[in-house]
Amino acid sequence: MDFRDSPEEAAFRDRLRGWLTEQAGAFPTSGDEYWARQGDWHRALHAAGFFGLSWPKAYGGHELPPVYDVILDEELARAGAPARPSLGYLVQGLGRHGSEELRRRFLPGMIDGTERWCQGFSEPGAGSDLASLTTSATRDGDTYVLHGHKIWTSYSDVADWCLLLARTDPDAPRHKGISAFIVAMDQPGIEQRPLKMMSGVTKEFGQVVLDGATVPADQMVGAPGEGWALAMTVVGHEREPSTLGFTARYGKLVRELLARTDGTPPPELSWAIVETEMLRLHVRRRLSEQLDGVSHGPEGSLDKLLMTWTEQTVGHAALAVGGTGDPDLLHAYLYSRAQSVMGGTSQIQKNIVAARILGLGA
Amino acid sequence: MDVRLTAEQRQLRDAAARLANDLGPGAVLDLDDADRIARLEKAVEATGWRALRSDGASGVEVALVVEEFGRGLVDVPLLGPVLADDLAPGASSATVAVAGAARDARGMRQAVEPEGGRVLATEVGPLTSGVDLTRRDAELRGNREQIATLTDEAAVRWRTLALVATSADLLGTARGAHALAVDYAKIREQYGRTIGSYQAVAHLLAEGLALIEGSISVLRHAAWAVDELPPDEALHAARIAKLYCARAARTVCETAVQVHGGIGNTWECLAHVRLRRALASAELFPVRLEEIDRGLS
Known part of the structure; x- marks a missing residue:
């Protein structure tokens, strides 16, 4: 067991860190400006060799072990860069259910960002x-x-x-x-x-x-x-913080909140640090488990609940630090309320955990 | 980066789980069964796990054994002796002293503690009653004697191990409480259906499992960090684990009481025994939220 980077992972992290330093400030990270430029960000990440890390080379990926996505998310957060585009679940859906012909036609453009x-x-x-x-x-x-x-x-x-x-x-x-x-x-x-x-x-x-x-x-x-089988593949991955890369968003915001705080942080921010660290480490564990070939099952619903609690704790920290007067922090708080709805509500996730993991059927 | 347990670590965990399942208390009445406790004491002593650290075990291995003992409500000392062994290798029949009392002290003869660069030992006196019905405190008797010295760095490492070990006990306690509640929800019927089939109950238990999964992830890193990160970073990781695991365990144990309804509020239900153990492990080597005063790794 080792939480440290291997020499290859460390070299990748260094290269990524260097590239992110060059890109500092080039891409907006929130609001409508982020969405408007998201395609540019996607293509820039891919062109530099930092997107689609674990996906097949034949479709424009890099066939690296899953843990490289952890490194990407950690470094994006540290650099204050936008999170990686969250389309891993579509890649999984098309990759698992599409014919080879459809995969060859559509996956490369999806992964390199030339087709949205x-x-x-x-x-x-x-x-x-x-x-x-x-x-x-x-x-x-x-x-x-x-x-x-x-x-x-x-x-x-x-x-x-x-x-x-x-x-x-x-x-x-x-x-x-x-x-x-x-x-x-x-x-x-x-x-x-x-x-x-x-x-x-x-x-x-x-x-x-x-x-x-x-x-x-x-x-x-x-x-x-x-179609239903494909939908289950897609929403299964849509629940996983390791697929979505949202940890980068939380890590970035917590760092910004800490930078704006003098002395002892408010309790909301301290909890946000605890939760954000938990989620970062949880993603490391989940991606390590994929080395055993652990398939994607109802455990994704547990991950979604943890991700939701983290985002909403960070949202409360944003309010505690900035009040409602700071437009960016207010936006972060309001956006956090969507996390318990998007990709399947928290109530649906709990139904899945109860029925399929705990065996609490009717 | 590969944070999976090794095969040897999984074997150790399984062995600890078997021992706890075989000889831990299965009901509140078992807490007074002196024969069972004597057999458990003999079995635990025979494993040598009280001297895990001086045998070269990592923080991860300590955490795995302590977690399984927490899950099985093992009611003979382990956490205290493991911490004593790390502080004063070779001290016989030793547990730790914290804030003027010997902890996890059933059957122990001396209690050790760090103080200003020294390791002090005191004789263990009579057992006392406290919140925890499975691990007993004791009075300290006589003078404190210096038995070793301690560098600042070693003191921080020891504190880190203490936070990790108590976090592991919290995680195990939460897992035990959760399993107890899930089992009950599958057999207790109201309105002609098992109560676990109602979303109001099922969602509490689903939340509990998510809290347990988060606890596993945060604890594993802290346990690894004990031996592998610089002391201040390891202490930070352990504080985060302790805060997370303490809150999660209390919530899960409270859920276990709630799911058991009226029975859960009686002395005869094991739910409160687990809740009490969680409260004790949270309070032993506590972490305050204000101590999380630095950022992310």
Whole structure:
């Protein structure tokens, strides 16, 4: 057991630290400016060799051990840089369920950032109960025609592609009639409706209305009816701090709060330090366990709860240090309230832990 | 970077778990079973684990054994003797003295403590009653005698080990309390269903498991740091672990009392025995939030 970097890891960390020093201040880290420039940040990280660390080389990754993502997140936090783009869950979904042809066509652009992606899962009537989704995909020759309404679609306005769930068999049992598609976002039949979040951010979330948009049948991911399995892969990874890289955000903010504090920190900030350290070490443990080939299961829901408590503790620390008068800190606090909803609510995570780990079924 | 336990460490943990399962108290009545305690004492003494540190064991190994003994409510000394052995290797039948009392002192003859560059030893007097029903304090008797000297760095290392060991006991205690509550939630029925099938109960237990997972992660780093990081960094890691594990354990033990309902508030339920042990381990070598006055690693 060793928490220290191996010589290779240390060399990687040094190289990364040097590059981050050169980039200092070049990319905005919060608010609409962050979302507006996120694509540039993604491409810069990838071009410098610091993104897609554990993914296959064939698709633009580096095939490094999973713990390299810990180093990336730690150094991003230390440098005060933006967090890495959180699209590992889409890579996992397409990588595990897509054909080799689809993987070769779409993964490289997803990983290097030359093509932007969004995820079309949730609907106004299908939130926690995702399997009740009603967006339809109807076969018409070599294409499917889409009708429906997606919501909470991050970066939909800048996305080139959407990994979309739609019902292809209205008569099948509800989990079995869903298929997944790769849909081009720039086409007639797709209407974007922005959503302004309570923090004031307008560039992150969107709504997507599909009214006769089309998708080639060969851009279905997996077989007809395999959409639910893909969705479970995606949301499983969407719950893992090791996939999302959010620890960088928390570490950066805690450092900023400490820099603004004279003397003994307020108790909220001390707790934020404790929680942020816990999560950083938890991610190290989880990524080490992946060396045993530990698969992604319901444990991701435990990680999501820990991540949520950490973010919301940091949010309270931001309020304690800055009050409501500091726009950036107020934004950080308001944004933290979304963490117990996005990617599956805390209540859903607790249901999963109770049923699938603790065996507390009905 | 690879923070998995080694095969040897997993074997040690499993051996400690077996011993605790076999001879630890399975019910409140067992706490008064002198025959069981005598067999447990003999078994623990035979393992040599009270001298883990002078046998060259790392902080990680100490933490694993202490954790399993906490989970199994082992009610003969381990934590105290391990800390005494680290402070004064070779001192026989020794536990630690803290704030004028011998701790974890059942059957121990002397208590050692650090003070201003010296290690002092005192004879252990009669056992006293306290919050913890499984590890007993005792009075100190006679004069304190210097038996060794201690560098500042060694004193900080020892304090770090003490924080790690008490954190490990807290984690084990939380795991034991959580398992007790989950088992009960699966058999107790109300309104014709097991209470664990209700979200109101299930969510408390899910939160408890997340707190335990966080405790494992933070403790493992602190336990490793005892021997591997510079003293001030290791102490910082141990303080973070102690704060996290103490809060988590108290919450999980309180949940165990709540899930047991009325029974959980009675003397005969083991939930309060675990809660009491958690309170004692939090209070022994306490950490205040104000001590977290520096940033992230």
